[in-house]
Amino acid sequence: MTQPIPRHPDPGSTGTEALDDVVREHMLLLRRAVHGLGAYRRPEALDRSAVLLLARLEAQGPMTMAELAAAFGLDVSTLQRQIGAAQRAGLVERFRDPAGGQARLHRATDAGRAALEGELAARRAAVAEVTRSWPAPDVAALARLLRRFNEGSEELREQPWPRERPEAPGAAAVPAGTARLRFREMTEVDLDVLAGLLGDPEVMEFYPAPKTRAEVADWIASNRRSYAEHGHGLWIVETHAGAFVGECGLTWQRVDGEPRLEVGYHVAPVLQGRGYATEAAGACRDHARDVLGAPELMAIVHPENTASRRVAEKIGMEVLEEDRTGVDASYLEAIGAEARIVLGMRLA
Ligand SMILES: CC(C)(COP(=O)(O)OP(=O)(O)OC[C@H]1O[C@@H](n2cnc3c(N)ncnc32)[C@H](O)[C@@H]1OP(=O)(O)O)[C@@H](O)C(=O)NCCC(=O)NCCS
Structure with a gap:
């Protein structure tokens, strides 16, 4: 699992060009x-x-x-x-x-x-x-972005529109809790605990390097952007008593050039081997299918990451292909692999 990517990346559409695109589409939206x-x-x-x-x-x-x-x-x-x-x-x-x-x-x-x-x-x-x-999640994403845009403009004018729901449908949805675990969105408050997890060389064995504190802060920010933009991302996983277990969730990742929905998981070393990753990943699979309406789900793993592969298999996935171009060659070199293994399953 690398940094989440936008669902429909458009390299030519950044900065001013993106603002121009919004202006044009907004004009056409108002018109007809x-x-x-x-x-x-x-x-x-x-x-x-x-x-x-x-x-x-x-x-x-x-x-x-x-x-x-x-x-x-x-x-x-x-x-x-x-x-x-x-x-x-x-x-x-x-x-x-x-x-x-x-x-x-x-x-x-x-x-x-x-x-x-x-x-x-x-x-x-x-x-x-x-x-x-359109797939149902795209309609929900449009609703969220339109609402965000409107709320931004209402805030600047100091003319808020009264809305019954505190957030757009699906925006705050996290997977339903399991027998032992619950999910919540990560925030800047989780920096210490996530820096401990993602800065641990054991947890990051199959990544280019453990993450620095600054990289973990970026990680939190990119997941928060993903919640806002897509209604999902990696979530904090904790016990019902509130003890930190790790992170697990759904992000868009590129597989041979194509964005695919992936389930990712990291469990604190002292809590590994208790079935937590399988339990959390199963809840994310159900959320992807039942709430997001996703047709398929992937897990992209390092060829030697047996534990990760087992988790994917235990929630119903099978090996589909190898991915050689979803990440840069330098990334593959840094993780010491020629390709990443792609496991997946149909949800609909
Ligand atoms: C992958 C990871 C999340 C699994 O977490 P976990 O809570 O220990 O997983 P579970 O307890 O649900 O175990 C799932 C399966 O993996 C197996 N497994 C766990 N650790 C293993 C290991 N080190 N080697 C081989 N198999 C292992 C378990 O035995 C179980 O399979 P089984 O039921 O057939 O015996 C955890 O090892 C981890 O955080 N690793 C580092 C981060 C990472 O690589 N994440 C995946 C990125 S793609």
Whole structure:
């Protein structure tokens, strides 16, 4: 297991070029991503301001004119026009604050809620049409990145949108606990314990070298990027009492030029030989299949790493091929191998 790589690496698209790509795609997204598609088109479509107004009242509950103006960053007269139109259409109503305040509150009517639900169902169908050939994890990844982008912009404007779920679906998902183990995301707080694990020459026998503290800090950062970008990475494995066991998880690795989902594992030397790696890797396999919807899972091992190979076999994998180009020749030279063994299994 080497440093995780992006799922769809695009070497030409970095820095400014990547920002330009985002600008173009964002422009096209706003223009016509779902509107006009067969699944979306219908006579009773709501206009954009009514959709946002109803969605906000549904998410937050009744609001005053001043609260709505602040939430949307609109001047009161513009907002009055929009609310007036929604009231005339019977979508929104005004009522006196039952708590006795002076202000009038606004809420969606039954017709407004029904219209919003119809609108969202049509958009859902249109998104499903666009993404019909995508694997489920890619749809979840798009949702996470869009949410991250929106939340970043809301934070800069100091106009947060109230969201029910603290994180996008799947973003915080870790594999379900096993009889003896549980999983959690790693953070900078784990630097000491991970530096102990990954700096240990015994644990790193089949790697080019034990990791320095700075390299372990990069390792944590790259796994945190992987959680945010893909919804998975290497997780901390610990007992139910919270004792550190090691790390195990799912990352994208390159095998002969192609990104493949890999399960990786490292167990603290004093705890090896107790079946922990097999138990943790089995939970990651189930997570890849049942939660991420991954069609296959790999393990890439050094030819002499019998323990690692046994773990892969014990969770159902078999040797598929040798990989000679997934890592640089200098990496292979450093680990003293001509190729890495690729084990794998179908999940779907
Ligand atoms: C690979 C590793 C994670 C296995 O952890 P573990 O918790 O000891 O593994 P388990 O107890 O679940 O054992 C799994 C199998 O490996 C076998 N095994 C464990 N250590 C072994 C060793 N040193 N030599 C040969 N087989 C070994 C076990 O006997 C068991 O097989 P069995 O049931 O057929 O007897 C651990 O050795 C480790 O952290 N190694 C260093 C890091 C590493 O190389 N990770 C893999 C990178 S691809």
